[in-house]
Amino acid sequence: MHRGRLLGVPDAVTALAKPSIDAVRAAIRKAEGGARRPPGSVHLLAVSKARTAAEVRAAHRHGLRDFGENYAQEAIAKVQALADLDITWHFIGAIQSNKTRDLARHFQWIHTVDRAKVAKRLSAAAERDLDICIQVNIDAEPQKAGVDPDGLPALVSCVADLPRLKLRGLMVIPEPGDPRDSFRRTRQLFDGLAPSAGDHWDTLSMGMSDDFTDAIAEGATLVRIGTAIFGPRL
Numbered sequence: 001m002h003r004g005r006l007l008g009v010p011d012a013v014t015a016l017a018k019p020s021i022d023a024v025r026a027a028i029r030k031a032e033g034g035a036r037r038p039p040g041s042v043h044l045l046a047v048s049k050a051r052t053a054a055e056v057r058a059a060h061r062h063g064l065r066d067f068g069e070n071y072a073q074e075a076i077a078k079v080q081a082l083a084d085l086d087i088t089w090h091f092i093g094a095i096q097s098n099k100t101r102d103l104a105r106h107f108q109w110i111h112t113v114d115r116a117k118v119a120k121r122l123s124a125a126a127e128r129d130l131d132i133c134i135q136v137n138i139d140a141e142p143q144k145a146g147v148d149p150d151g152l153p154a155l156v157s158c159v160a161d162l163p164r165l166k167l168r169g170l171m172v173i174p175e176p177g178d179p180r181d182s183f184r185r186t187r188q189l190f191d192g193l194a195p196s197a198g199d200h201w202d203t204l205s206m207g208m209s210d211d212f213t214d215a216i217a218e219g220a221t222l223v224r225i226g227t228a229i230f231g232p233r234l
């Protein structure tokens with residue numbers, strides 16, 4: 001067997017992940033300061049899609065506790081392989097309505113609820129409270145997931161009334177180009193909905209490796225970072 005496979009892999013993974021995690025944390029602190037927001041007001045969600053369970057374990061050793069996955073099947077294998085760790089799992093992928101039972105069982109957070117049917121199915125399947133964000137298609141892009149801004153108030157009232165769903169806030173993936181304006185409009189929607197969204201409304205899930213400092217400047221409370229932590233996906 002190749003020598004690196006026997007000896008090098010866990011250490012190499014650890015050595016790679018640590019400096020990049022530190023760099024991301026430092027960049028988050030700096031962006032918080034730049035926006036005059038308190039240190040620690042932005043949560044770091046490590047996006048582990050396409051990463052091995054060993055890579056997630058190494059990142060956990062460096063203090064990360066929240067991990068995000070896009071594909072139910074790939075994620076569930078990892079959730080099971082890492083059941084010995086205190087990880088909070090977040091689902092951030094497109095939701096097929098026939099997968100809602102699996103999602104409700106294996107994830108604590110679901111960031112991508114974008115229609116009432118999925119919300120109702122998650123509520124019916126949940127055996128404990130689930131933390132929910134509604135994905136908004138802020139730029140009304142035809143191909144993109146997320147509820148259009150026009151349909152958002154109705155979906156917010158629907159989710160807020162469903163048992164077992166704790167409605168935490170909004171999630172967004174802006175159109176490519178200049179994301180800052182999209183982040184700002186998402187924040188405005190978030191603020192406008194606060195009076196009707198219930199007691200748990202505290203989360204703006206926005207910002208990825210390329211744009212998280214802009215997202216923090218516009219009020220993100222949770223950033224979803226893959227590449228800047230783990231390197232490029234192959």
Ligand SMILES: *Cc1c(COP(=O)(O)O)cnc(C)c1O
Pocket residue numbers: 047049070092093173208209210224225226227228
């Ligand atoms: C993949 C993904 C991310 C992380 O993207 P990076 O550019 O690797 O940081 C964040 N959010 C969602 C919804 C994703 O699918």
